[in-house]
Amino acid sequence: MSVADHWLEAAYQDRFWLWPLRPLGMLYRAVMTRREAAYRCGKRAVWQAPVPVIVVGNITLGGTGKSPLVAWLTRWLSERGYTPGIVTRGYGGKAPSYPLWVTPETPVAQSGDEPLMLAQQTGVAVVADPLRARGAKTLAAAGCNVIVSDDGLQHLALGRDIELAVVDGARGLGNGRCLPAGPLREPPERLNRVDAVLVNGELQAALMVASTPMRLAPIGWRELKSNKHRPLSPLPFTPPVHALAGIGRPERFFTTLKALGISGEWHAFPDHYPYDAASLRFTPAEDPQPLVMTAKDAVKCRDVAPPDSWVLDVEATLPPEFEQWLAARLATLSEETN
Template sequence: MSIKRWVTRRWYGKPGALGLLLPLEWLYTACAKRRRQRYAQQPERRYRAGVPVIVVGNISVGGTGKSPTVAWLVAHLRERGWQPGIASRGYGGHADQYPLLVEPTTPPQQAGDEPVMLRLSTGVPVAVAPARADAVKLLEAQGCNIIVTDDGLQHYALERDIELVVIDGERGLGNGHCLPVGPLREPPARLADANAVLINGTPRVELPVDGWAGTLSPLHLRRLSDSVRQPLSPLPFSGKVHAVAGIGHPERFFATLDALGIEVIRHPFGDHHQFTQQDISFGDQLPIVMTAKDAVKCQPLLSDTMRASSWALEVALTPETGFSDWLDSQLEPWSHVRREDVARRC
């Protein structure tokens, strides 16, 4: 077993030997608290946008369903007449210059995998920058009248109007400890300060706060050779497939495929894994099914023949009834921004 897998098991089970690192956890927690207090005491260090900012983040390391939540938010806001943009750190990307406005053709090596995926799936402007305030300023210049940030809960240099924390219902908060003993970036008490908590999937562990329920459901399969979408029943292939997942919680992806009746050969990778041809060369002709995020990086590595039998599983998040009304009520103080923008466009 690799060290990374061993640590992950300890994070989502009993800490075991990681308990020896408790002094480091105390130091980490004290530094995180001090950093947040420093920004609270020095408002001049925080950027206040001229439009509302919704931060979608988590307090744990790894995937919880933030990107599908961002995609749902963007679709909902557009239905309500807003002109949203998405700001991101662009983790895993290295651009020559920031902020970077992401185009559908921008290589994930420059912008990161999630920003490119969100640009393709939502169609709204996406900007990336290590300092998220720079990305927000660029989106404001593009005419966006509301900003949704993909991650960034701990990026206190950016003022926010709504904090939405996403939690994986299956794994919850792990062992409840902060790094390095556990998977948390901030203590569980931080959840009480957020405007809302969205629980992705059925909670299997008790959580310290109440939250809105959300369901992540598969939509269809998209063939990588031509982007043709195929329904999940009947499946466009039979027999075993290679399942590739370089996300924060690969087992969730594999479980989704299992539930669809797909017999999978599992290939888990770390979150934001930088794929090589060797990673996805399996020496046979079996189909490959991967997450939409991984497809952004893997598609250029595949031969034409392999693309024709490779698929991305596209999913969507649906919050429980009432969440959209709650969100609209939170944005009501900013409704004049939307109305003024509509008036200008007319």
């Protein structure tokens, strides 16, 4: 476990050695509060798209399940006749220029892992750009009539019509303190100003705001090399396995594997880890075991993983009440722009 991972775990558990950092946390909180106020009152420029913008984000560090929600949103929108597009920062990638149109064939070194994964999963237009407003302009000019901003809650230069904040049910808001004394990017009160709070998994601690349950459900296996899909059962491989996860919270993936009855050894990597063949060599070549991974890891492992490698695909599931609320909000926005 890296130093950053140790610190993050301590922040969620409120370890005593973080207490001296509380004054810095209070300073960070004040800076973020003033920054948000500056955008809201017009002191800082905000670009408002001519089409509805749905921002998906969180106020904590670490994985919460934002990307599966973004994928769910684009599928849901497409099924209802919209032409959605995704704008994302492109973390971990370095493109020759921006905005970068991300296709299923874009090199992951240029796009970053999550944008490439979303392009492969959704089939909709995906643009990576550190300047979200510029990326959103590109999507709107290309004919997208709804823009979904992935991990965009703190990118206030892009105007938004709907804000969705995702919270990890198991971790909640940790010790409730801002960086570096805690895991929060913004004060807890920020959740009072979003349109909906979605809790991924069973909520272990009170949030003090109304929330909607969200679950990540396994939907099937995918052979990494061929991209062929297989059902969850029977297993297309024989355990025990080596399982790897370079995501915000690897334990969630390993818990899912255990629930599916899969045994083996678990290998947690830092988020956005740049895999190579050596990092995936867990057993001698003469005694290989199947390798299983997340969809986010798969986009970086396809060219370096051993032949018997598998991807567990998951999708977000949300209650009908949330779908009804979202449909009504979008209908209202359409009436206002017509």
